[in-house]
Amino acid sequence: MINEKMYELGAEPSAIRELFAYGMQRKAAIGDDKVFDFSIGNPSVPAPEKVRQVMLDMLDTDPVALHGYSPASGIPSVRETVARHIRDTYGVPAQANQVYMTAGAAAAIAISLAAVTHPGDEVIVISPFFPEYSTWIGASGCTRVEVPAQVPSFQLDVPAIEAAITQKTSVIIINSPNNPVGAVYTRENLEELAAMLARKEEELGRPLFLLSDEPYRAITYGVEVPYVPAIYPRTIVCYSYSKALSLPGERIGYVYVSDLMDNAAEVSTAVAGAGRALGYICAPVLLQHVAAACVDEPSDVEAYATNRALLTEGLSALGYEYVEPDGAFYLWVRALEPDAQAFSDRAKQFELLLVPSDSFGVGGWVRVSYCVARETIENAMPAFKALAESYAE
Amino acid sequence: MINEKMYELGAEPSAIRELFAYGMQRKAAIGDDKVFDFSIGNPSVPAPEKVRQVMLDMLDTDPVALHGYSPASGIPSVRETVARHIRDTYGVPAQANQVYMTAGAAAAIAISLAAVTHPGDEVIVISPFFPEYSTWIGASGCTRVEVPAQVPSFQLDVPAIEAAITQKTSVIIINSPNNPVGAVYTRENLEELAAMLARKEEELGRPLFLLSDEPYRAITYGVEVPYVPAIYPRTIVCYSYSKALSLPGERIGYVYVSDLMDNAAEVSTAVAGAGRALGYICAPVLLQHVAAACVDEPSDVEAYATNRALLTEGLSALGYEYVEPDGAFYLWVRALEPDAQAFSDRAKQFELLLVPSDSFGVGGWVRVSYCVARETIENAMPAFKALAESYAE
Known part of the structure; x- marks a missing residue:
């Protein structure tokens, strides 16, 4: 007689964590540099010295x-x-x-x-x-x-x-x-x-x-x-x-x-x-x-600012619609079909891990965490291109 | 309209924490070595190297x-x-x-x-x-x-x-x-x-x-x-x-x-x-x-064993009744009057901080934490003696 509510919370991990766990498995299977993991908000900048x-x-x-x-x-x-x-x-x-x-x-x-x-x-x-x-x-x-x-x-x-x-x-x-x-x-x-x-x-x-x-x-x-x-x-x-x-x-x-x-x-x-x-x-x-x-220590946002510019310019050129972010390290990108989960699933075929918007309370978008290595964004662009093209066919 | 249950939990700190806080104030007032603080289970042995x-x-x-x-x-x-x-x-x-x-x-x-x-x-x-x-x-x-x-x-x-x-x-x-x-x-x-x-x-x-x-x-x-x-x-x-x-x-x-x-x-x-x-x-x-x-690192119990021997021998000689401990670092000592809180309060007059048993669910005892410096036990003995004598008067 365990507590069902707690069991359900444990059995249904968050969409973010689920995608993150998939990414870890996938990287182990095909190589770290082959998976473009934009799932989790794990800072990519090292802690200050x-x-x-x-x-x-x-x-x-x-x-x-x-x-x-x-x-x-x-x-x-x-x-x-x-x-x-x-x-x-x-x-x-x-x-x-x-x-x-x-x-x-x-x-x-x-x-x-x-x-x-x-x-x-x-x-x-x-x-x-x-x-x-x-x-x-x-x-x-x-x-x-x-x-x-x-x-x-x-x-x-x-x-x-x-x-x-x-x-x-x-x-x-x-x-x-x-x-x-x-x-x-x-x-x-x-x-x-x-x-x-x-x-x-x-x-x-x-x-x-x-x-x-x-x-x-x-x-x-x-x-x-x-x-x-x-x-x-x-x-x-x-x-x-x-x-x-x-x-x-x-x-x-x-x-x-x-x-x-x-x-x-x-x-x-x-x-x-x-x-x-x-x-x-x-x-x-x-x-x-x-x-x-470290209460007065400035945060190192330069890397995130660089990533933000790279990502928004890249996706803009590919025709993606997104919200220009003023803070944090996430880009909110319009899915290319109404069903965000289906879009996220298709993105996986291109090794792109994008969190569908449903668990955030709205449909039709994905969250792209850009607290990643700069190369991940650069190397992901062909995949974003192929994903967009797959909808144009 | 705050949550009353949470307010009560916050407003009534545990008897242990309350005595510990009193001890900190008292030490600041009369000096660390003048207060015999047996209130809290804070290990006195340093972490292993x-x-x-x-x-x-x-x-x-x-x-x-x-x-x-x-x-x-x-x-x-x-x-x-x-x-x-x-x-x-x-x-x-x-x-x-x-x-x-x-x-x-x-x-x-x-x-x-x-x-x-x-x-x-x-x-x-x-x-x-x-x-x-x-x-x-x-x-x-x-x-x-x-x-x-x-x-x-x-x-x-x-x-x-x-x-x-x-x-x-x-x-x-x-x-x-x-x-x-x-x-x-x-x-x-x-x-x-x-x-x-x-x-x-x-x-x-x-x-x-x-x-x-x-x-x-x-x-x-x-x-x-x-x-x-x-x-x-x-x-x-x-x-x-x-x-x-x-x-x-x-x-x-x-x-x-x-x-x-x-x-x-x-x-x-x-x-x-x-x-x-x-x-x-x-x-x-x-x-x-x-x-x-450190999963297989042995714990350093020698200091606690020494304290345990010092404390039990000392209290025994003074006529206190206690439970011989097989583990942990607490001594359960019979209060010298039925009301454990009153006994703990009187002990304070001798700068002895002993946790009354009431919050542990029973009356008539105090808990003496012996995870303290050896000198605290040695120096506390005259106070324990005076406390006992105050009941013999």
């Missing part, structure tokens, strides 16, 4: 102190450093006790949802959305409500979000820079959202939390990423160093419950309680030190 | 490959190494696909409970028990059912466990070597349990999972710790390297779903699904490598 240096330095300190438990919310000096970084960078009055260190953004989101929802609540996501939101919303016993982004800008459709808010709505999840489309919400767009949410809070007499999932904040191409807590007070930021420092497997990030919301301390307490309930003891301590030491 | 060496070696490898995502269940070669270790050490046919790497034993237990229970089920714990079991049982929507251990042996009381099993029972959690009493269940005791569970499974027509929480397996004083999956097939082992390798803050351990149970693959799948639901992406990858490289 400073990450290694901090780890080496820490390994020269007392191992008992270094590897011991930290307080559940994180090492006090690390939380203070993160708060200081938020204050200095974004001008909001962040305090250390509102920062809760986590094992990455996934933990941060799962914990935050558990902290501010009740079973039966509704959580709004903007489609296309990161598929795992569905898993964590479901795990909290809540219902996912999808609101499409504006097309083709992929900005927030504020009137549509307003229309979707009910007496059961607790949380709206936004993700900018966006996975999968690469959109970055403008300040005006976020201000329109904030004004509407403030009005709806008053109207409904219940708090509406904005969960800002920001693992790609550092990966942008010349645009501003407004800081959401400075625009809407009831914001919970879920941050990860996975992409910024190229450490996705090490699991380090944080929850920042904005000091500007009226019940900030209570929400932080609930976040700590939810972390405890979900089996988190403390974020990995060596990585907490790394995060603090 | 091999841990550092493996980390240094790994930091010389390609950082993109090193720090990237691993599959959710763990790095395939690491899972195979753990399975090989289980096969070689315990003679059970462990396969890699039954091993799921986790962020420590806490994650392993939270995940396992979510995988094999349904809301409303009953989970049996043996009192005194590790207090956080209550948190994770509650988080799964289950009810905790307490069955006292035999006194004074603190072995399992199998007839009492049998009497507590109902049509709603899903899991029995055991913990040997035991936190807080240091008991190690004998082979005969576990065989009696296994025979009873097999009979009850047949009688009730439902599976009864034995969750064996084993973070202290490597910390023993000359006794055998029988391997539970070799005795009862429907066993899920929750293991952690926190104590064995002195890495509690780094969060690395595993779930092993015994290959010998009839639906082993399904249970493993549900474990993977539960990990996903709770926000775990993969166990920290650098630590996965450390665990694999």
